[in-house]
Amino acid sequence: MNRPARRITLEAWGRRYDELCAAGLCEPDYGGPLARHVDDGDLRLCKLAMDDSAAALRLWNFLLTEDDRLRRARAGGARIVGTMKDLGTVPVMAYSLDDVVAFYPDGAWWIPCVMERTAGLLEIADSLGIDDSFCPVRAMLGAFVNEAHFPIPDLLTCSVGATCDDLSAIAQRLEALGHPVVWWEIPHRRRPDAGEDAVRLPGRFVAPRRQVDFVRRQLEGVAAALADLAGQSLDDERLAAGIRRANRVRRLLDELRQLAFTAAACPLPALEMLIAEMLAIHFCSDPNESIAVLEALLGEVRRRVAAGVGILPAEAVRVFWVNPVADLRVMNLLEDAGGRVCGTEYLFCHALDPIPDDLAPMEALAQMALADPMVGSPADRASRICADARRFGAEAVVISRIPGASHCAMEGAVLGAAVRQRLGIPVVEIEVPPISDAVEPALRTRLEALIETAKDHGSR
Amino acid sequence: MICAGIDAGSRTIKVVLLDAGNSRVLASGIADQGIEQNDLALGLLGRLLDEQGLRRGDLRRVVATGYGRKLIDAADERITEITCHGRGVRHLLPETRSVVDIGGQDSKILRLNGDGNVADFVMNDRCAAGTGRFLEVVATRLGVRLSLLGELASRSRRPAAISSMCVVFAETEIIGLLASGTSPEDIAAGVQRAIASRVASMAGASLATPIAFTGGVALVPGMDRALESALGKPVAIAPDPQTTGALGAALLAAQRRPESR
Numbered sequence: 001m002n003r004p005a006r007r008i009t010l011e012a013w014g015r016r017y018d019e020l021c022a023a024g025l026c027e028p029d030y031g032g033p034l035a036r037h038v039d040d041g042d043l044r045l046c047k048l049a050m051d052d053s054a055a056a057l058r059l060w061n062f063l064l065t066e067d068d069r070l071r072r073a074r075a076g077g078a079r080i081v082g083t084m085k086d087l088g089t090v091p092v093m094a095y096s097l098d099d100v101v102a103f104y105p106d107g108a109w110w111i112p113c114v115m116e117r118t119a120g121l122l123e124i125a126d127s128l129g130i131d132d133s134f135c136p137v138r139a140m141l142g143a144f145v146n147e148a149h150f151p152i153p154d155l156l157t158c159s160v161g162a163t164c165d166d167l168s169a170i171a172q173r174l175e176a177l178g179h180p181v182v183w184w185e186i187p188h189r190r191r192p193d194a195g196e197d198a199v200r201l202p203g204r205f206v207a208p209r210r211q212v213d214f215v216r217r218q219l220e221g222v223a224a225a226l227a228d229l230a231g232q233s234l235d236d237e238r239l240a241a242g243i244r245r246a247n248r249v250r251r252l253l254d255e256l257r258q259l260a261f262t263a264a265a266c267p268l269p270a271l272e273m274l275i276a277e278m279l280a281i282h283f284c285s286d287p288n289e290s291i292a293v294l295e296a297l298l299g300e301v302r303r304r305v306a307a308g309v310g311i312l313p314a315e316a317v318r319v320f321w322v323n324p325v326a327d328l329r330v331m332n333l334l335e336d337a338g339g340r341v342c343g344t345e346y347l348f349c350h351a352l353d354p355i356p357d358d359l360a361p362m363e364a365l366a367q368m369a370l371a372d373p374m375v376g377s378p379a380d381r382a383s384r385i386c387a388d389a390r391r392f393g394a395e396a397v398v399i400s401r402i403p404g405a406s407h408c409a410m411e412g413a414v415l416g417a418a419v420r421q422r423l424g425i426p427v428v429e430i431e432v433p434p435i436s437d438a439v440e441p442a443l444r445t446r447l448e449a450l451i452e453t454a455k456d457h458g459s460r
Numbered sequence: 461m462i463c464a465g466i467d468a469g470s471r472t473i474k475v476v477l478l479d480a481g482n483s484r485v486l487a488s489g490i491a492d493q494g495i496e497q498n499d500l501a502l503g504l505l506g507r508l509l510d511e512q513g514l515r516r517g518d519l520r521r522v523v524a525t526g527y528g529r530k531l532i533d534a535a536d537e538r539i540t541e542i543t544c545h546g547r548g549v550r551h552l553l554p555e556t557r558s559v560v561d562i563g564g565q566d567s568k569i570l571r572l573n574g575d576g577n578v579a580d581f582v583m584n585d586r587c588a589a590g591t592g593r594f595l596e597v598v599a600t601r602l603g604v605r606l607s608l609l610g611e612l613a614s615r616s617r618r619p620a621a622i623s624s625m626c627v628v629f630a631e632t633e634i635i636g637l638l639a640s641g642t643s644p645e646d647i648a649a650g651v652q653r654a655i656a657s658r659v660a661s662m663a664g665a666s667l668a669t670p671i672a673f674t675g676g677v678a679l680v681p682g683m684d685r686a687l688e689s690a691l692g693k694p695v696a697i698a699p700d701p702q703t704t705g706a707l708g709a710a711l712l713a714a715q716r717r718p719e720s721r
Binding site: 446448453 | 527540543573579
């Protein structure tokens with residue numbers, strides 16, 4: 001494979017699609033040209049640069065057809081579960097049952113970006129008293145009201161406690177609007193006291209045994225609600241099978257990240273990597289297809305790495321990215337500025353770690369839930385970020401902030417200080433609104449300055 | 461060989477002409493920013509060249525910096541104001557380890573390493589909090605010219621407490637303070653103190669000395685003292701603080717290989 005890999009515009013994707021079809025492209029039932037999503041209102045695609053591979057096409061089409069998939073599942077008799085404020089635990093349980101489909105309503109926070117605010121979701125949230133002092137995840141509230149982006153779930157779960165205050169408030173507003181929620185509580189992860197029985201969690205954190213036991217009991221309550229909904233028992237055997245499948249997704253992502261972040265020439269754009277990583281937490285409503293999508297992407301990356309093909313200049317500065325962005329365009333911006341993503345912590349790095357398969361399934365899931373970076377201290381999170389940034393050879397770090405989001409309002413300073421002190425590399429903190437066009441020059445300046453500084457810093 | 465640096469800032473455009481052979485500044489100028497940024501920059505550049513008896517063809521290389529750098533057609537290269545300010549300060553005050561730059565629409569702090577290169581930086585949020593624009597709004601509200609704001613503040617006996625750094629909210633606060641009888645002198649001093657305090661908070665716990673102060677706000681009398689007080693460290697205003705970025709751009713232009721034009 002000697003064809004150069006490129007990032008191309010949507011317009012160029014039209015021609016590329018014709019080329020791929022002429023070359024015998026085989027697509028799943030959700031396939032098709034990307035431009036059709038613009039007709040559905042996904043206007044932001046027109047401003048993005050996307051990878052030009054068939055694997056990336058499949059990834060984008062998979063992402064942008066989730067609503068169709070959910071509605072088809074409902075029409076086919078499946079029960080639908082909305083797993084709010086859950087980064088990779090309850091979906092694993094839900095997908096362990098037959099004819100149950102889980103999705104992540106919070107994912108609606110990207111709709112104002114992808115549809116360039118034409119869907120009016122934020123305005124609906126405003127009208128319900130959830131204004132722009134809240135995280136953009138308030139778009140979810142609008143999506144529940146207008147029912148245009150996902151079907152209303154048969155069961156809604158939501159974690160509460162040491163999680164995002166904004167989302168808790170929004171979910172409570174949702175319940176007040178007549179959508180009952182099965183709440184489960186997650187405590188703030190703390191270090192065990194001296195002599196206290198402790199558990200080493202995935203992701204190198206440690207928590208008191210009593211916290212793990214508490215979370216396990218909370219999850220058992222969720223499991224009972226799921227079993228009631230499905231009319232099936234959620235026993236250990238089913239859960240173990242569900243965990244094995246989730247781990248397959250996680251291992252594929254682990255290999256993809258390892259290859260993409262460490263290759264001499266960057267083999268896959270940051271944007272596609274971000275979307276691929278998101279599959280770890282919600283499977284885009286189809287775990288088996290997630291595996292197929294990731295296998296295709298991994299195959300493409302393996303081919304590119306073997307051929308030494310990259311989508312960016314070899315001298316691109318290696319940047320570790322913290323927190324997801326509200327506007328996907330900013331991932332392009334970093335690459336336009338001369339950077340490449342070589343490591344990420346999008347607030348769900350625990351969902352990229354394999355779920356322990358040598359423990360009782362509910363114990364393993366409880367441990368994973370407690371390993372969530374958002375339920376511990378920023379210092380814990382900083383430790384993992386520094387370790388991963390060092391492992392991937394980062395030359396600079398971007399800490400992205402989500403306007404109004406309570407979980408990252410103050411954390412950036414702690415994370416930035418830790419990176420500066422432990423790694424001695426430049427850090428920049430940026431705030432990215434759902435549509436960043438008006439602040440693009442300011443964002444571009446910060447990212448370009450980071451790249452220039454990293455180049456000077458390393459005397460490249 | 462002549463090089464030029466153009467700093468297309470949010471409020472003003474600055475141009476520096478440099479003799480690349482000896483890094484001597486031949487001329488510098490400042491013009492108000494406007495919608496046609498490229499035309500304004502070219503006009504200023506042309507005027508400075510004329511004054512020196514030079515032509516465009518005499519320019520070996522041009523580097524543009526600042527908010528509007530992408531719009532400057534004459535530029536051979538575009539480099540951010542972070543790098544350019546660092547380079548300019550390194551030239552003017554080589555011992556400097558930290559730079560506080562407060563411009564029209566943003567403020568930034570640069571940490572320089574032992575070689576004088578930028579090791580790290582922080583910038584304010586995307587709003588105009590604690591910037592020159594903020595001072596302009598305050599001056600307008602107090603009915604004085606911006607250039608006289610510092611003098612007004614120097615007559616303060618008890619600087620007012622300004623709690624908001626948002627331009628819009630602060631204006632409301634100022635209206636309230638005026639209505640409650642607080643003197644314009646105390647309000648002006650309170651605003652200076654608030655800006656300095658915000659910069660100090662942005663700087664974090666440690667800011668290595670010597671510290672240089674650049675940007676148009678450095679020209680406001682008393683701002684350096686307010687900054688020193690907030691940082692608890694001495695602050696030196698860079699020579700011609702408004703043109704430091706343009707100077708850095710010109711120096712970087714001179715540093716590049718001639719064949720790359």
